[in-house]
Amino acid sequence: MQGRFRGLFAAAALAALALGAPARAGEDCGHGPEGFSQWLAAFKGVAARDGVSAASFEAALGGTSYDSSVGAHDRGVVRLGSNFESFSAAHVTPGIVARGKSLMAKNAATLQAIEQRFGVPGAILVAIWGLETSFGGDNGAYPTFAALATLAWDCRRADRFRAELIDALTLVEKGVWPNPKALRGAWAGEIGQTQLMPSAVMMYATTPDGAGTPDIIHNSGDALASTAAFLAAHGWKRGEPWNEGQPNFPAILEWNAAPIYAKTIALFADRLAGR
Helix, strand or coil: CCHHHHHHHHHHHHHHHHCCCCCCCHHHCECCCCCHHHHHHHHHHHHHHCCCCHHHHHHHHCCCCCCHHHHHHHHHHHHCCCCHHHHHHHHCCHHHHHHHHHHHHHCHHHHHHHHHHHCCCHHHHHHHHHHHHCCCCCCCCEEHHHHHHHHHHECCCHHHHHHHHHHHHHHHHCCCCCCHHHCEECCCCCECCCCECHHHHHHHCCCCCCCCCCCCCCCHHHHHHHHHHHHHHCCCCCCCCCCCCCCCHHHHHHHCCCHHHHHHHHHHHHHHCCC
């Protein structure tokens, strides 16, 4: 899925989770650029208390400004349609299925190793890979830290994105992302070939065999293994089916809580599996 679509559905799911949550008050958050710079300067102290050095903070967020395009995307999610048939028909085309099958064959040994380790079939992983970033062809063009900071300032889900921003800064502090200003991804902060949030990178980033340092941005095997680790941790049941109403559909909903998107993943995986 190209980053713009992934971000829309991710934000729609997050918005649903946020319904009923109290709005943050006063100057602690905002709905536009006014006050952003002052908040970001104060947030440096918050990050320091979480172990982020001033050097890492500056490397990631120095000179960062509010990204109005991110805010516009965030507020546009409520206008999404909900027609599964038209959405899936547009994104699970014969061409993309054929390409997915070709990549499954090319990466068969890697996918087999991942399935042996985590129990998640290659068809599911390749379906997610294809829908999220066109198999790594479009990981997104938004500066990751500017996007996260913009959403962390916004009153709608400030707490949620401030936690993600701290996790992203921690990854910089640990040397996982040595050049943070060069990071690009979806407008809602997801990065890599399957679009993981920073918190998920911290918890689930891995390689197919668990050895070495994972690179979910440039290494497709690492991205697919990390996706499998996420699904396994969220209840994936080895050997069970994955369509709506079946044992593994809830795990797909943990990946993305929008039913239209989860059903499209399942459909794509069916096609890749020859069903």
